[in-house]
Amino acid sequence: MASSRKSVTDLILHLHPPSVPAATLRFRLSFGLGGMAVTLAGLLFVTGLLLLLAYRPETDAAYGSILVITREVPFGPFVRNIHHASANLLVAVALLHLFRVAATGAFGPGRRLNWIIGLALLALVLAANFTGYLLPWDQLAYWAVTICTSMLSYVPLGGQWLLELFRGGTDIGQPTLANFFVLHVAAVPGLLIAFSFWHFWLVRRAGGLVRSGEEGGPRLPTVPHLLAREAAVGLSLIAFVLLVAMVWDAPLLAQANPALSPNxxxxxxxxxxxxxxxxxxxxxxxxxxxxxxxxxxxxxxxxxxxxxxxxxxxxxxxxxxxxxxxxxxxxxxxxxxxxxxxxxxxxxxxxxxxxxxxxxxxxxxxxxxxxxxxxxxxxxxxxxxxxxxxxxxxxxxxxxxxxxxxxxxxxxxxxxxxxxxxxxxxxxxx
Ligand code: HEM
Known part of the structure; x- marks a missing residue:
């Protein structure tokens, strides 16, 4: 028991320094928003893997596989709802985190590169959301992706080329679904993990979060002080997401119909x-x-x-x-x-x-x-x-x-x- 506790502590100390400035533990400095983003990304990975067990990325089977998940798979709707709620919350939390970083002066010298990595993470979060949007292959997905990809055609010079690159052709069809699927389950999550670790490492290299008075001040051991706070934020957020997933169903309209545009x-x-x-x-x-x-x-x-x-x-x-x-x-x-x-x-x-x-x-x-x-x-x-x-x-x-x-x-x-x-x-x- 003692040895397994030590190995968990060692793992935590690979990600965090052994001690942190006491001033950075103040909840109202960061509102735990970065930690919330990590928690939501974790929920997305776990539920995404479960959904993958039943999802089929073919235009004639994708919608049916979502119906199977929501009607036949035990806890299928719950897992799908958690994935949907976490994905939307992650966009909101990443934007709030960006705002808190700016509003607490955390993009100054020594943290500039991390601001840029953060912007890349935001782009990846949006890309993950958007590529996932098409996968249910319902009217909502089909027409939202039609609207967004057609916006690309307005880009001067390479607009049409960009549109066809994303769609895998001029229209939205099997090549589009295949492109979005690979981006959603492999390319974007892979980049998200790589950039996240870079992001965390840069926070550590900068000496932890920003704080007034910058250097000096007392330090406290990471375990239990920081760990207890991270666990409190992470577990409360998970409880909140589970609650939302119980009462709010992820949307699913009729199967995609290219001939019938919603208005x-x-x-x-x-x-x-x-x-x-x-x-x-x-x-x-x-x-x-x-x-x-x-x-x-x-x-x-x-x-x-x-x-x-x-x-x-x-x-x-x-x-x-x-x-x-x-x-x-x-x-x-x-x-x-x-x-x-x-x-x-x-x-x-x-x-x-x-x-x-x-x-x-x-x-x-x-x-x-x-x-x-x-x-x-x-x-x-x-x-x-x-x-x-x-x-x-x-x-x-x-x-x-x-x-x-x-x-x-x-x-x-x-x-x-x-x-x-x-x-x-x-x-x-x-
Ligand atoms: C998937 C998205 C993101 C994740 C998982 C993430 C995660 C984190 C975590 C865990 C921290 C340390 C704790 C905290 O500040 O609460 C942090 C700090 C930081 N993040 Fe993010 N972040 C993300 C997006 C962003 C964005 C969009 C920006 C801004 C463009 C950004 C810029 C920064 C900076 C500059 C710091 C250092 C803050 C400081 O020194 O006080 N991050 N991030």
């Missing part, structure tokens, strides 16, 4: 922000230029001089918290206002070709001007430190994404018209 046909919730952009912008800007600008900003932010907040304090100071909250509120109002304005006062159709200017260049310059103006106002007029201004601008952008996603999920009905969430046809795509 509205929506992307998965985490891509509905982009689908919302498509309603307001020229497709090249909505699908390519804006997402690239967003990704470039996230990649570059740690290298912007003085962009990292003082480590370990949420938003740096009480003033930083007020600025971030203020900018977030402004972003919510501004984005809602623009969506309503564009809906009820659509820009008059100009000569063909002018959409590139009215729905592309003009809104892009306006948005860049809003960010530049907000940053200048914060730093020059209100005297905020650069890092607090960067964080406030990130909150402004986050608010825009939140509004676009909420509107896309709950407020778009048939023909993607604005509807009240409970109105018929306005239901969300889970």
């Amino acid at each position: 509205p046909a929506k992307a998965p919730w985490y891509f509905q922000g982009f689908q919302e952009l498509l309603l307001h912008l020229d497709p090249v800007f909505a699908v390519c230029i804006w997402p690239l600008l967003g990704a470039a900003a996230l990649l570059a932010v740690p290298f912007w001089p003085g962009s990292a907040l003082p480590p370990g304090d949420w938003f740096g100071s009480p003033r930083g918290r007020r600025l971030a909250a203020g900018m977030f509120a402004a972003g919510l109002l501004l984005t809602t206002g623009v969506i309503l304005l564009d809906n009820f006062l659509p820009v008059a159709a100009g000569p063909s070709g002018s959409a590139w200017i009215t729905r592309g260049l003009l809104p892009t310059f306006l948005v860049l001007a809003v960010f530049a103006g907000a940053y200048r106002l914060l730093v020059k007029t209100w005297g905020a430190p650069r890092a607090e201004a960067v964080m406030a601008c990130l909150c402004l952008a986050l608010a825009g994404l939140v509004v676009c996603t909420v509107v896309g999920v709950w407020f778009r009905g048939p023909e993607m018209r604005l509807v009240w969430p409970l109105a018929q046809g306005g239901a969300s795509t889970p």
Whole structure:
């Protein structure tokens, strides 16, 4: 008994240092979000392996195999529900974790590479979700993947080539299902594991999580102090997921029918922000230029001089918290206002070709001007430190994404018209 306990402790100490700074054990520093992401990934691997025992990746058998899982396999629906709930929670938790890392100044010098690895992990989490979306081969899967892959065709120059690469041809069919299956069960999980270990190692190399006052301060042994906290977060989360899986069934509509498009046909919730952009912008800007600008900003932010907040304090100071909250509120109002304005006062159709200017260049310059103006106002007029201004601008952008996603999920009905969430046809795509 004693020897097996020692071997478990040794295993834990391969992943963690023998002791950790006491300041990093404070729950409100990280809310255990990184640990939650690891727990959810663990649940996904275990339930994914179980689902693989019955799933068949052929277009004429995939839907039937899901019916077998949900109707005949003991605990089949429960395992599928856990997989579905964990996958969606992982997207949300990874986004929250990214936000906490930025808001506690954890992308500064010494942690920049880990921020970039983290962004790669986020891309992989989205890829894992999206490739899994097609596998049930029902109407929801078929049309969501149709919408998302057709967005690729708007990418200038190589768009059609990209679309055919992902679909394995011009249409969605057996080659698409085969591509998505291999990506979902082998390539993406493999990369996710490799990048995760790199990520954990970089946390360890940086001396643990960020903390105020950085170096010094008392240290506590990892076992039991850190271990007890990780177990508490992990087990509570597992209990929560099991509860959700008991009351909330993973969706399964009728078998995929390429001849019958649902109305509205929506992307998965985490891509509905982009689908919302498509309603307001020229497709090249909505699908390519804006997402690239967003990704470039996230990649570059740690290298912007003085962009990292003082480590370990949420938003740096009480003033930083007020600025971030203020900018977030402004972003919510501004984005809602623009969506309503564009809906009820659509820009008059100009000569063909002018959409590139009215729905592309003009809104892009306006948005860049809003960010530049907000940053200048914060730093020059209100005297905020650069890092607090960067964080406030990130909150402004986050608010825009939140509004676009909420509107896309709950407020778009048939023909993607604005509807009240409970109105018929306005239901969300889970
Ligand atoms: C599958 C997705 C991810 C997993 C499993 C994961 C896991 C973890 C874990 C376990 C930690 C240490 C504990 C904690 O901070 O709660 C951590 C820290 C960190 N993560 Fe992630 N992470 C993921 C995604 C991301 C993303 C999307 C970013 C940001 C772009 C990111 C950036 C960082 C950074 C910079 C640290 C160090 C934080 C510090 O020093 O305080 N991670 N991650």
